Amino acid sequence: xxxxxxxxxxxxxxxxxxxxxxxxxxxxxxxxxxxxxxxxxxxxxxxxxxxxxxxxxxxxxxxxxxxxxxxxxxxxxxxxxxxxxxxxxxxxxxxxxxxxxxxxxxxxxxxxxxxxxxxxxxxxxxxxxxxxxxxxxxxxxxxxxxxxx
Numbered sequence: 001x002x003x004x005x006x007x008x009x010x011x012x013x014x015x016x017x018x019x020x021x022x023x024x025x026x027x028x029x030x031x032x033x034x035x036x037x038x039x040x041x042x043x044x045x046x047x048x049x050x051x052x053x054x055x056x057x058x059x060x061x062x063x064x065x066x067x068x069x070x071x072x073x074x075x076x077x078x079x080x081x082x083x084x085x086x087x088x089x090x091x092x093x094x095x096x097x098x099x100x101x102x103x104x105x106x107x108x109x110x111x112x113x114x115x116x117x118x119x120x121x122x123x124x125x126x127x128x129x130x131x132x133x134x135x136x137x138x139x140x141x142x143x144x145x146x147x148x149x
Contacts (some may be wrong), residue, residue: 023133026126031085033123034078034098041075057112077101092137095130102127 040046064070077097084094102123109116131138 027085030126031082034082038075038078092134
């Protein structure tokens with residue numbers, strides 16, 4: 001990367017502003033968050049809360065576990081999408097796959113565990129920011145009419 005000084009502007013040419021790194025930082029943060037939390041769903045390396053849990057939260061967890069497939073599906077989806085974000089591969093697909101997971105996380109915290117709502121809102125904001133960065137990839141699925149019909 002060149003760092004020569006332009007004759008007319010006096011600015012460095014070829015240098016990147018801090019804001020240009022924001023999509024990468026957001027993508028890596030979201031990827032790490034989902035890889036760690038997804039792996040924790042399988043390996044249980046983060047401590048479980050020792051405080052009282054509402055009956056609705058316990059019933060929700062038991063329902064997911066009783067299905068036999070939902071818990072591995074949710075955590076497996078988080079790990080795979082998180083790895084895609086970290087690898088910078090198929091980022092729009094990873095964001096689309098994580099969208100319903102994130103919606104569920106927000107509603108889970110809004111109705112069952114409000115203490116985690118600020119973090120859930122932060123995750124929504126990062127997801128929306130990354131979707132806006134990759135908005136060209138979503139143009140086709142957000143079109144009101146199909147060009148091929």
